[in-house]
Amino acid sequence: MTTNKSITGSALMFEVLKQHDVQHVFGYPGGAIMPIYDALCDTDISHFLCRHEQGAAFSAIGYARASGRIGVCFATSGPGATNLITGLADAMADSIPVVAITGQVSTKAMGTDAFQEVDIVGLSLACTKHCFQVRNVDELASILHQAFELAASGRQGPVLVDIPKDIQLAMISPALEVVGKTTKKVSKVPANVGKALALLNQAKMPIAYVGGGVGMAGAVAELRAFLSTTGIPSVATLKGLGACDADDSHYLGMLGMHGTKAANLAVQECDLLIAIGARFDDRVTGKLAEFAPNAKVIHFDIDSAEVDKRRLVDAAIMGDLKINLPALTMPLSIEPWRKKCHQMHDDFAWNYNAPSKGIYAPALLNQLSDKLPKNSVVTTDVGQHQMWSAQHMSFDDPANFLTSGGLGTMGFGLPAAIGAQVSRPNDCVVAVSGDGSFMMNVQELSTIKRFQLPVKIVLIDNAKLGMVRQWQDLFFNGRLSETDLSDNPDFVMLANAFDIKSKLITDKQEVSKALDEMLAHQGPYLLQVKIDAKENVWPLVPPEKANNEMLEQST
Amino acid sequence: MQQHSLKISAAQQPTVLERVLQVSRYRGFEVNSMTMLPNSDGKSYDIELSVASEQPINFLKLQLGKLFDINEIEIQDSAMAQCRA
Numbered sequence: 001m002t003t004n005k006s007i008t009g010s011a012l013m014f015e016v017l018k019q020h021d022v023q024h025v026f027g028y029p030g031g032a033i034m035p036i037y038d039a040l041c042d043t044d045i046s047h048f049l050c051r052h053e054q055g056a057a058f059s060a061i062g063y064a065r066a067s068g069r070i071g072v073c074f075a076t077s078g079p080g081a082t083n084l085i086t087g088l089a090d091a092m093a094d095s096i097p098v099v100a101i102t103g104q105v106s107t108k109a110m111g112t113d114a115f116q117e118v119d120i121v122g123l124s125l126a127c128t129k130h131c132f133q134v135r136n137v138d139e140l141a142s143i144l145h146q147a148f149e150l151a152a153s154g155r156q157g158p159v160l161v162d163i164p165k166d167i168q169l170a171m172i173s174p175a176l177e178v179v180g181k182t183t184k185k186v187s188k189v190p191a192n193v194g195k196a197l198a199l200l201n202q203a204k205m206p207i208a209y210v211g212g213g214v215g216m217a218g219a220v221a222e223l224r225a226f227l228s229t230t231g232i233p234s235v236a237t238l239k240g241l242g243a244c245d246a247d248d249s250h251y252l253g254m255l256g257m258h259g260t261k262a263a264n265l266a267v268q269e270c271d272l273l274i275a276i277g278a279r280f281d282d283r284v285t286g287k288l289a290e291f292a293p294n295a296k297v298i299h300f301d302i303d304s305a306e307v308d309k310r311r312l313v314d315a316a317i318m319g320d321l322k323i324n325l326p327a328l329t330m331p332l333s334i335e336p337w338r339k340k341c342h343q344m345h346d347d348f349a350w351n352y353n354a355p356s357k358g359i360y361a362p363a364l365l366n367q368l369s370d371k372l373p374k375n376s377v378v379t380t381d382v383g384q385h386q387m388w389s390a391q392h393m394s395f396d397d398p399a400n401f402l403t404s405g406g407l408g409t410m411g412f413g414l415p416a417a418i419g420a421q422v423s424r425p426n427d428c429v430v431a432v433s434g435d436g437s438f439m440m441n442v443q444e445l446s447t448i449k450r451f452q453l454p455v456k457i458v459l460i461d462n463a464k465l466g467m468v469r470q471w472q473d474l475f476f477n478g479r480l481s482e483t484d485l486s487d488n489p490d491f492v493m494l495a496n497a498f499d500i501k502s503k504l505i506t507d508k509q510e511v512s513k514a515l516d517e518m519l520a521h522q523g524p525y526l527l528q529v530k531i532d533a534k535e536n537v538w539p540l541v542p543p544e545k546a547n548n549e550m551l552e553q554s555t
Numbered sequence: 556m557q558q559h560s561l562k563i564s565a566a567q568q569p570t571v572l573e574r575v576l577q578v579s580r581y582r583g584f585e586v587n588s589m590t591m592l593p594n595s596d597g598k599s600y601d602i603e604l605s606v607a608s609e610q611p612i613n614f615l616k617l618q619l620g621k622l623f624d625i626n627e628i629e630i631q632d633s634a635m636a637q638c639r640a
Binding site (some may be wrong): 121122125126127130131133150154303304305310 | 569573574577579581585618620621622623624640
């Protein structure tokens with residue numbers, strides 16, 4: 001499209017966003033981004049005003065993870081931009097495609113310690129895939145195109161574009177390049193799988209170790225076909241949950257620090273570990289030198305820097321899982337191993353019989369999981385409630401379970417739920433949170449109120465920073481330090497202050513009816529669930545121990 | 556610690572040197588020396604980087620290779636790690 005009409009850099013920015021099919025953005029205005037917010041008035045793009053830029057960044061992440069689209073967030077210069085950093089680091093750690101656009105002081109003022117000036121390019125070097133700073137309006141469109149392409153290509157991640165105020169105001173007669181939909185630039189050439197095939201044919205006790213890369217590659221169907229045809233038992237990482245069919249009795253659940261006993265024991269025993277879009281993270285491996293000690297390793301990944309980074313592998317298959325997984329999909333003769341894994345799956349099944357009158361969070365979350373309608377999205381914050389959600393809830397797609405994995409950011413859940421709800425307005429979205437995490441981005445209740453987003457919040461309340469308390473009990477001689485949150489606000493009153501319906505339950509007899517009431521409510525809802533502060537997450541693999549040395553709940 | 560040398564071609568962009576140094580430090584490589592000269596093509600820098608680390612140099616090569624502004628990297632020392640395709 002060529003036009004003789006002069007438009008501002010801000011207007012051009014929105015034209016480029018439209019070209020990339022951006023329909024929703026999350027942000028917060030301020031001085032250095034005012035021209036962009038003025039131009040917003042002339043666009044069809046829906047802007048969701050958050051109440052903290054960190055909330056905007058996490059909403060963009062939730063939006064991206066729930067929909068497969070690129071999440072977009074705006075912030076002004078200085079403190080607005082620095083408030084994005086945690087979100088950018090989270091997106092970087094979990095490989096989420098986000099484009100963050102920040103205002104900046106005018107080019108003439110840059111470098112003079114101007115009001116609300118900060119070197120956001122410098123600050124974002126360590127937590128973005130790349131960052132651009134626009135120094136001339138003529139390069140604005142090209143930079144934005146590159147930003148979208150880069151965020152979505154290969155191993156996805158966050159990209160920041162910093163636009164000085166005078167560039168936002170500058171006039172330009174743009175010749176807009178015709179841009180196709182942003183495509184992932186991943187090789188479509190099948191990898192050489194010869195060595196991997198040989199390993200597969202020799203294996204008697206293989207395990208598929210399924211990570212977040214499967215969902216990000218859009219390869220859930222290919223993975224399930226691979227598992228179904230080969231019959232290989234599987235385990236999943238936190239970000240891989242939802243990729244395997246949770247009803248398959250050869251799916252052993254999550255592995256790692258709080259993984260299931262069956263998953264961890266099977267991995268320790270296996271003779272072939274097939275890592276599919278997973279990166280041997282320390283939460284998974286436990287003591288690395290003793291992880292899967294008897295196994296040869298096949299590693300499927302899109303990022304060659306991950307291969308051999310933590311564990312030397314015997315065969316690496318780089319590229320697109322959708323193309324490469326089918327190349328290894330064939331029947332195998334491993335029936336004795338399958339039987340053994342099935343037995344472990346049954347022998348070590350979860351026990352939900354908690355004797356006390358109080359509410360047992362794992363049982364509540366399991367019940368919630370059974371009651372959720374199909375295609376529901378669950379987000380969590382970080383801590384005990386997160387691990388219980390991962391252990392006791394089932395998901396049928398990785399896009400339906402959004403949790404901060406690599407960075408482990410408290411405060412993720414509520415804004416991520418907002419982003420997920422915006423991207424999937426017809427699906428049920430539930431944010432499972434803890435009383436510690438919930439306070440970290442509680443201001444986003446305002447965003448829920450403003451847009452009447454029907455997000456349901458299940459607040460697991462033990463009046464403690466629960467996971468840290470658990471570690472202090474187990475590894476610091478029970479010396480509790482700064483983990484008492486007994487001065488929390490009245491969460492029911494807090495929700496009501498935002499016109500959000502809420503309820504408190506304390507007794508297990510109340511659970512089923514309360515969950516039904518919450519899910520049936522047309523609108524946002526907060527269910528505060530009091531639990532015993534002494535409950536721990538089990539199993540737990542202590543630091544510097546192998547996964548088979550897990551601690552379990554004493555009976 | 557092992558000493559290694561890398562020859563890097565990078566786009567002439569403001570943040571490229573900072574990124575090369577940040578990645579090197581973060582991934583456990585101590586920078587002993589760095590020279591940077593604009594290439595005669597007017598679009599790229601030729602960077603020579605000497606580093607020391609216990610880690611295999613291929614780790615650094617692969618991480619630097621992910622940077623948007625890096626065009627090409629060559630390990631120049633004799634202890635070249637295998638690079639998987």
